[in-house]
Amino acid sequence: MFRDRDYIEVSNRFIFTVIGNIHPPARIISYLKYIPAKEKTPWSRDGIFYARALKGYSAWEVAKAANRYIKNEMSRYIVYDEVLGVKLIEVPNDDIVAHYIPEERLFEILGEPSDVLEEKVDEIIDILTQLSGISENSFGVTGSILLKMHSPSISDIDLIIYGYENSWRIKHLLLELINNSRYGFSRLKDKLLSDYAKRLIKFHNLSYKEAVKLYTEKMWNRGIYRETFFSIHPVMYEWEMREKYGEKKYRFIEKVSIKARISDNRYSLFNPSIYSIEDVEVEKGVKKNDIREIVSFEGLYSGIFDIDEYVYATGKLEKVYDLIHNDEYYRIVIGSAELKGDDYIKPLSWVL
DSSP states (O other), rough: OOOOOEEEETTTOOOEEEEEEEOOTTTTEEEEEEEOSSSOOOOETTTEEEEEEEEEEHHHHHHHHHHHHHOOGGGEEEEEEEEEEEEEEEEEEGGGGEEEHHHHHHHHTOOOOOOOHHHHHHHHHHHHHHHHHOOOGGGEEEHHTTTOEEEEETOOEEEEEEEEHHHHHHHHHHHHHHHHHOOTEEEHHHHHHHHHHHHHHHHOEEEEEEEEIIIIIISSSSSEEEEEEEEEEEOOOOOOOEEEETTTTEEEEEEEEEEEEEEEEEETTTTEEEEEEEEEEESSSOOSSSSEEEEEGGGGGOOOOOOEEEEEEEEHHHHEEEEEEEEEEEEEEOOOTTTOOEEEEEHHHHOO
């Protein structure tokens, strides 16, 4: 089973991050994360230095990295997916030489951390399990720590929480911890917040003021733990998934902008974040009457909008063909290569 934010490696040492839990037969949807470097970098293992393939975390940067590095014999990794209706990276299972699993790596760290960064991972998991009552078996660690190529002095901590109920419990707990600076947790402030906002606006359609507001008023899963930046990312178990590959098909219509009310956010924590919507008004683009969802592949919008909150969204209008229920409807997709970063969801009050 390949889950969201697992890592996979192929024979030329290119390392990919798994996207979501739904994959075609014998292939894994993913994006290129690390490539071997010719010079010294902060990320290394087994005497080999690695460079990040992405300049920033956005769907458009993912697409550019694929075009930049996936060439020659690897060009077969970039395919048109007939189900999803887009070109993306799908790594053949037979080409995978290593599968890095977040919960297994965390198990190695707990109780026996090997450096100061792993000690902080151990501490965070201890705090979260004690306060939430969730078993440590429901957590994982991803990013450079998963790959054992982290730099203890500068790397971030990227954690996973598995399970639908567990994820919501951790969201509420983390909001309490970072908003009230408890147990070593706090929000980004001052220069750290300014630098983070500046990075966001490089890759997302947000103003500096909006980026600051988005973090301070909306985000719940990113902060500081004892001077180290950390994040935590919810991932559902496979038996909790609402859909299997091939049960629905998707086709791009055009770019649109809408106003809408969030009617359901139960699946907004996960990748992709799914917000059911009502009271939809199309502001720009083709007008369709049955737009039911805003779906974001940008983690920026994970679990940040409340039920009955009004939002303004610009994204890719897709037609959805539900082959199981013989149904057709539309959705707005945030985080697509087609729109090249020119998509977003904002509280409606920000654009009035």
